Amino acid sequence: MKALQATIAEEAGMQRFAADETLRQLFVSTATWGLDRWEDELGLGIDSSKTVERRREQVTAALRGVGTTTSAAIVSAAAAFSGGEVRVTEYSSEYRFEIQFIGVKGIPANMQGFLAMLEAIKPAHLVYSIKYTYTTWDQLSGLLWSDAGLKTWNELKVYEGA
Numbered sequence: 001m002k003a004l005q006a007t008i009a010e011e012a013g014m015q016r017f018a019a020d021e022t023l024r025q026l027f028v029s030t031a032t033w034g035l036d037r038w039e040d041e042l043g044l045g046i047d048s049s050k051t052v053e054r055r056r057e058q059v060t061a062a063l064r065g066v067g068t069t070t071s072a073a074i075v076s077a078a079a080a081f082s083g084g085e086v087r088v089t090e091y092s093s094e095y096r097f098e099i100q101f102i103g104v105k106g107i108p109a110n111m112q113g114f115l116a117m118l119e120a121i122k123p124a125h126l127v128y129s130i131k132y133t134y135t136t137w138d139q140l141s142g143l144l145w146s147d148a149g150l151k152t153w154n155e156l157k158v159y160e161g162a
Contacts, residue, residue, distance in 0.1 A: 058110075071090055101133055
């Protein structure tokens with residue numbers, strides 16, 4: 001009877017784990033092997049060579065961009081990729097808009113994925129430009145020359161200060 005109960009307990013534990021793991025796949029923020037299904041459902045194409053984080057960003061952005069594309073939808077999708085604040089300025093008479101990443105300095109890590117998502121959700125007749133935020137000379141005023149000399153130009157462009 002003890003052996004039978006131990007076997008039943010082990011099976012019940014494995015069933016519980018499987019149920020919990022399956023539930024995790026229903027949410028983009030916790031999905032792993034279920035990302036294939038999310039990507040397929042949204043027509044993103046499955047690319048297992050990307051990291052789980054990058055794939056989640058693309059799925060999240062695609063979900064945020066569903067429906068009529070507005071500047072708010074683009075802001076929401078861009079924020080999912082950059083992890084920071086984004087500003088969209090519309091120039092309706094010129095049929096274009098500008099995206100500026102202001103919450104993160106430099107070029108966000110997954111710009112290729114962001115641009116692919118943007119092309120998929122933006123109206124075809126609109127063109128866009130992208131602006132990035134970098135460190136200004138005024139923001140470097142507190143940095144000593146000896147400390148600045150230890151950094152590369154690329155590090156100084158995104159320097160946050162002490």
